[in-house]
Amino acid sequence: xxxxxxxxxxxxxxxxxxxxxxxxxxxxxxxxxxxxxxxxxxxxxxxxxxxxxxxxxxxxxxxxxxxxxxxxxxxxxxxxxxxxxxxxxxxxxxxxxxxxxxxxxxxx
Amino acid sequence: xxxxxxxxxxxxxxxxxxxxxxxxxxxxxxxxxxxxxxxxxxxxxxxxxxxxxxxxxxxxxxxxxxxxxxxxxxxxxxxxxxxxxxxxxxxxxxxxxxxxxxxxxxxxxxxxxx
Numbered sequence: 669x670x671x672x673x674x675x676x677x678x679x680x681x682x683x684x685x686x687x688x689x690x691x692x693x694x695x696x697x698x699x700x701x702x703x704x705x706x707x708x709x710x711x712x713x714x715x716x717x718x719x720x721x722x723x724x725x726x727x728x729x730x731x732x733x734x735x736x737x738x739x740x741x742x743x744x745x746x747x748x749x750x751x752x753x754x755x756x757x758x759x760x761x762x763x764x765x766x767x768x769x770x771x772x773x774x775x776x
Numbered sequence: 777x778x779x780x781x782x783x784x785x786x787x788x789x790x791x792x793x794x795x796x797x798x799x800x801x802x803x804x805x806x807x808x809x810x811x812x813x814x815x816x817x818x819x820x821x822x823x824x825x826x827x828x829x830x831x832x833x834x835x836x837x838x839x840x841x842x843x844x845x846x847x848x849x850x851x852x853x854x855x856x857x858x859x860x861x862x863x864x865x866x867x868x869x870x871x872x873x874x875x876x877x878x879x880x881x882x883x884x885x886x887x888x889x890x
Contacts, residue, residue, distance in 0.1 A: 699877045708864065708886070711819075716878040754819070758877055762807055762826065762870070763834065766819040 671695070672757055674767035681774050687742040689770045691755035699758035700731050700738045705769070706751045714753075715740070745774045779803060780882035782867050788888045789857050797852040797885050799867030807870045808850040809879070810834075810842055812863040819866065825850055857889045 671694045681687055691700070698718045703711040715722050717729040717738065731738040738755060752769040759765065780801045789795050801808060809824040821834030823842035831842055839861060841853040854861055867882040 701878060703881075708884070710883045711866065711868075711881040713878055713880065718877075756819075756879070762824065762832075762872060762877075764809070764821060764879065766811075768816075768818040 671759075671765040672755060672767035674753075674755060674770050676770060677768070678771040679773070681745045681772070683745060683747055683774055683776055685745055687740075687745055687749075687772060689740040689742070689753050689755075689772075691738045691740075691757075691767055693736040693738075693757050695757075695759065696733060696736060697757040697759065698733055699760075700729075701756045702727075702729055702738075702740050703754040703756065704751055705754060709751075711754065742772075745772075747774045747776065750774050780867055780869055780880050782865075782882040782885050784885060785883065786886045786888075788890065790890050791858055793854075793857045793889070795854040795857050795887065797854075797865055797867075797887070799850045799852070799882055800848050801850075801867075801869040801880070801882075802848060803869065803871075803880070804847065805869035805871040805880075806847070807872060808844060809868045809870075810840075810850065810852045811866045811868065812836065812861075813866060813884075814863050822852065854887075857887075859889045861887065862889045863887060 702714040715729040726743045728741040754769045756766045810822040811819045825844035865885045868879045870879045
């Protein structure tokens with residue numbers, strides 16, 4: 669069973685548009701982290717958001733524990749935002765599960 | 777920011793060969809992890825550890841051993857490598873004893889088993 673589901677699987681935006689990425693979990697969790705990755709590259713932590721809303725620059729994450737979901741909003745997308753966005757959750761035993769990611773392409 | 781390094785960055789071996797992947801973190805984190813990343817599967821946890829001498833089994837441990845020799849160093853061992861172990865391997869660390877469970881990743885090791 670896939671513990672973490674991400675949607676959409678891929679997304680193409682024009683530069684300047686906003687993106688909304690979704691993550692849903694098979695169990696309740698209060699440890700949610702969003703990552704960014706270029707093909708074959710290191711995972712870069714974007715936001716650690718166990719609950720509520722957190723913002724970092726153009727990124728805003730909202731986690732609703734009771735609904736077992738988290739979202740990542742990217743405002744005013746830029747070409748350099750292209751890549752894969754991954755969310756991960758902890759089951760409570762320091763055993764992290766990752767979604768398969770959303771591939772974002774921003775075009776001029 | 778936490779510093780996690782991995783070596784080698786690329787490795788090619790043959791079926792049946794022995795491979796050791798190394799990971800070091802320099803931020804005194806208690807937890808260290810080994811993941812593999814494959815197209816269609818995403819990241820999957822192989823082994824993790826919460827301190828020197830400790831080892832916990834992840835979701836895909838078959839064919840892998842791991843050893844945590846110090847708080848800083850965590851090794852992944854493939855004693856009889858198989859082509860199915862061709863993958864991109866990541867090491868990560870975290871310190872859940874603090875306020876944040878945030879994970880920090882190394883740059884990855886690309887392993888090819890011929």
